[in-house]
Amino acid sequence: MAIMVFLVSPLVPVIASSFSGSNIVIFPPEGFSLRWYPNIPANYWRSLGVSLIVAGLTAIFVCFLGVPATFALVRGNYPGRNFVRALLMSPLQVPLVVSGLIFMQFYFSLTYIIKMSLLGSLTGLTIAHVILGLPFMISTLGPVLERFRVGLEEVALSLGANRWRTIKRVTLPVISPGIFSGAMYAFISSFSDVAATLFLVSSKTMTLPVEIFYAMEFDISPSVLAISTLVILLSAAVVKLIYRFTGADIKGEVQRLG
Amino acid sequence: MRWGLLFIPAMVVFGIFYLIPLIMFVLSSFHPDLGLGRSGATYTIENFRHLFTDRFYLLVLWNTAKLSFYIVIISLILGFPVAYFLARSSQKVMRVLIPILVLSSFVTLVIRAMGWVVLLGNNGLVNKTLLLLGAISDPIQLLNHPRGVVLGMVHYVLPLMILAIMSVIQTIPRSLEQAAENLGASRLHVYTRVIFPLSFNGILATSLMVFSLNMGVFASPLLLGGGKVYVFPILIYQEIMAKTHYAMGAAMALALILLVLFINILSFAIGSKYQAPRRRAW
Numbered sequence: 313m314a315i316m317v318f319l320v321s322p323l324v325p326v327i328a329s330s331f332s333g334s335n336i337v338i339f340p341p342e343g344f345s346l347r348w349y350p351n352i353p354a355n356y357w358r359s360l361g362v363s364l365i366v367a368g369l370t371a372i373f374v375c376f377l378g379v380p381a382t383f384a385l386v387r388g389n390y391p392g393r394n395f396v397r398a399l400l401m402s403p404l405q406v407p408l409v410v411s412g413l414i415f416m417q418f419y420f421s422l423t424y425i426i427k428m429s430l431l432g433s434l435t436g437l438t439i440a441h442v443i444l445g446l447p448f449m450i451s452t453l454g455p456v457l458e459r460f461r462v463g464l465e466e467v468a469l470s471l472g473a474n475r476w477r478t479i480k481r482v483t484l485p486v487i488s489p490g491i492f493s494g495a496m497y498a499f500i501s502s503f504s505d506v507a508a509t510l511f512l513v514s515s516k517t518m519t520l521p522v523e524i525f526y527a528m529e530f531d532i533s534p535s536v537l538a539i540s541t542l543v544i545l546l547s548a549a550v551v552k553l554i555y556r557f558t559g560a561d562i563k564g565e566v567q568r569l570g
Numbered sequence: 571m572r573w574g575l576l577f578i579p580a581m582v583v584f585g586i587f588y589l590i591p592l593i594m595f596v597l598s599s600f601h602p603d604l605g606l607g608r609s610g611a612t613y614t615i616e617n618f619r620h621l622f623t624d625r626f627y628l629l630v631l632w633n634t635a636k637l638s639f640y641i642v643i644i645s646l647i648l649g650f651p652v653a654y655f656l657a658r659s660s661q662k663v664m665r666v667l668i669p670i671l672v673l674s675s676f677v678t679l680v681i682r683a684m685g686w687v688v689l690l691g692n693n694g695l696v697n698k699t700l701l702l703l704g705a706i707s708d709p710i711q712l713l714n715h716p717r718g719v720v721l722g723m724v725h726y727v728l729p730l731m732i733l734a735i736m737s738v739i740q741t742i743p744r745s746l747e748q749a750a751e752n753l754g755a756s757r758l759h760v761y762t763r764v765i766f767p768l769s770f771n772g773i774l775a776t777s778l779m780v781f782s783l784n785m786g787v788f789a790s791p792l793l794l795g796g797g798k799v800y801v802f803p804i805l806i807y808q809e810i811m812a813k814t815h816y817a818m819g820a821a822m823a824l825a826l827i828l829l830v831l832f833i834n835i836l837s838f839a840i841g842s843k844y845q846a847p848r849r850r851a852w
């Protein structure tokens with residue numbers, strides 16, 4: 313049980329010290345003050361915005377790419393299916409740093425071909441995060457789709473609906489919790505990523521974790537703690553959302569954390 | 571219905587933006603570095619030769635492996651009891667505890683690292699408490715030291731360990747434990763002779779997964795080790811960002827991935843020798 317306390321413990325000083333009345337960062341905090349919150353430097357808000365946008369776009373695109381892909385992996389029966397699955401899940405196997413470097417190198421070479429730099433652009437970030445996040449969608453949605461009773465579709469078909477209508481009105485609504493939690497996992501993986509994103513940001517396009525990462529090298533002032541507390545709240549909200557829709561989904565968690 | 575066609579969008583994106591860059595990356599490791607960030611066009615295995623003959627690289631690699639191993643062992647010891655407890659709990663309990671478990675893993679690791687930095691400093695809560703209790707006479711060095719890194723990494727990895735082992739234990743029917751106890755086994759015996767052998771494969775697979783994860787971490791050791799704790803990914807980062815030896819960095823990354831793969835295969839081969847005896851009767 314003490315383990316559970318341990319797990320939450322680093323979060324405690326961050327939250328508590330953000331209310332500190334003093335200027336230095338210590339825990340337990342001295343005094344109580346809310347003054348750090350209104351004074352969060354603008355660049356943190358900016359990078360929070362960037363992070364949210366990129367993570368949101370990632371979640372959306374992961375749905376568009378990942379839902380069909382999961383269907384293809386679960387239901388299809390064609391040679392090379394294992395290869396496709398291995399390829400689509402492979403980003404999980406490569407250390408994030410290495411993935412970041414791979415993307416950085418690729419984007420850099422790409423700037424000569426297309427007259428646009430993907431490095432330090434929202435597009436580049438989103439593409440990379442989509443690729444890194446797709447395995448989460450597939451591993452979350454896969455079991456859900458496998459458990460889906462195809463009989464429901466057969467009933468709809470026998471009543472005269474065509475393929476597309478069946479999927480739209482029967483299948484998708486039933487598996488939607490799986491889609492939603494897969495999208496949420498992709499969102500979180502994009503929002504919280506540091507190691508890979510570190511190589512893909514620029515001073516104009518900076519994500520919040522990277523901003524905090526750099527801030528840690530220099531100095532931790534309580535305003536960083538304030539924005540971090542907000543992030544913790546955001547993460548708690550996402551957890552709440554996922555569990556409201558799906559209950560304790562263990563398989564997806566294991567895949568996500570690995 | 572040709573379901574196969576549905577993965578085409580994903581494959582196209584992956585093909586262009588992942589497979590091709592991956593191949594380019596692997597190929598680039600075979601180019602020589604010409605200094606100032608340029609790479610030659612010829613092919614050579616010079617980078618790999620340098621990697622395997624330079625004692626510094628090998629030392630860091632070895633230290634990384636040692637560190638990863640310690641982290642696995644510690645999180646196993648800490649996590650197994652929690653996993654067992656959760657596996658045998660009711661849905662109601664799980665519904666409360668698991669989200670807590672998950673929450674800490676959802677928060678960016680930089681924020682978690684920040685919390686650790688505050689807690690583990692020489693003036694931090696941990697040291698202050700230990701001094702107060704009289705357990706130590708001088709503050710122990712936790713930050714900028716492997717100890718802090720191990721602590722932070724165990725924290726990072728523990729939720730994964732717990733959840734994975736929990737699902738493994740859930741596959742072991744409780745009736746087996748009850749049967750063992752009926753036959754006179756002590757509680758300890760139940761753990762060591764029933765649960766552990768049956769879950770061994772799952773534990774091994776999870777441990778390998780965690781080990782591989784640890785070998786590749788970058789941000790946590792950097793933040794918690796304060797630049798004093800060198801793990802291999804940090805070295806790769808330096809090679810590419812500071813020294814601009816892109817080819818060498820690629821070679822190091824490739825070597826890391828292959829090494830981890832090799833260790834996985836080796837451990838699995840050795841581990842499957844130790845199998846719980848297959849049930850004969852029913």
